[in-house]
Amino acid sequence: MKAVLFDMDGVLIDSEIFYMEGTLKWMRELGYTGTFEEVCEIIGTTMNVTYEMILELLEHRYTMEEVRKINVTYFTEHPLEFPAVAKPGSLELLKRCKELGLQTALCSSSSRKAIDAAVQGCGFGPYLDFIVSGEQFKESKPHPEIYLHAAGELNLKPEDCVVVEDSQYGIEAGKAAGMKVVALCDHRLPNKQDEADIIVDHLNEVKELVEKWA
Structure with a gap:
């Protein structure tokens, strides 16, 4: 990875x-x-x-x-309140990725305006190598275009990348791109995550996987 x-x-x-x-x-x-x-x-x-x-x-x-x-x-x-909405362990996970020498990208279907607000509000910016919005593409998730584009921008093969997703469409996009997919479960929502390679309940578990695979 x-x-x-x-x-x-x-x-x-x-x-x-x-x-x-x-x-x-x-x-x-x-x-x-x-x-x-x-x-x-x-x-x-x-x-x-x-x-x-x-x-x-x-x-x-x-x-x-x-x-x-x-x-x-x-x-x-009724706006989101940053940084209060940052997922527990999110900043620590991004920092750990950089410590391990891994490249990172944010690949969201949200608008670039919403992405930038979240990145700035939560302090993610210094730990991201590339940011891309799904609105930049003709095809949206579950089409793999956004993830293939990110891999290309990072000069990596799809098999060198791991995707962290939560939605069914996002998981399908990552799998269609030929990447390993880790799904973060939220028991409050009816997301279908069966196609993911691994399902976890907390970002700390993702950090453990990253440390294992790096």
């Missing part, structure tokens, strides 16, 4: 439950009567795909622009 490629939401920051519960709340106000599990299917997608899936759940009673505006307004009024 020569590099660790990290997803952001649900991996380095504890944001997925925050976003899913918030999204469910404003969707309920628009008349959504489906389940929390159905809403959670948007996890790991880019914002454009997220909005398309939400429109389906809302049975196209609203326009894309209306949904986008409502979502942005809600989360502007």
Whole structure:
């Protein structure tokens, strides 16, 4: 192993439950009567795909622009608080990767604006060699493009990289890229993680794996 490629939401920051519960709340106000599990299917997608899936759940009673505006307004009024949302052990894991001489990349489906806010707010910047947003690509996770691109930027082969993910789409993307995938489990969310090579409950376990594989 020569590099660790990290997803952001649900991996380095504890944001997925925050976003899913918030999204469910404003969707309920628009008349959504489906389940929390159905809403959670948007996890790991880019914002454009997220909005398309939400429109389906809302049975196209609203326009894309209306949904986008409502979502942005809600989360502007209810923002994430950095660095409080950093996952326990996230900074220590990134520091350990650098101590071991490993390259690191942040490969998130979130917007670059959201990524930069999290990286700055949580102090991840000094420990990341490369940052990329899924919105830079035509294909989003589960397509492997984002991870293959990151490996290329680091001048590494896919088999030299380990992916740390949480969502089904992200896990599928890492596997499709030909990389080993470690899934971080969050028992509050219905993520399907069966395709991961290893499933862990805490980032300290990822650190132990990194020390073993480095």
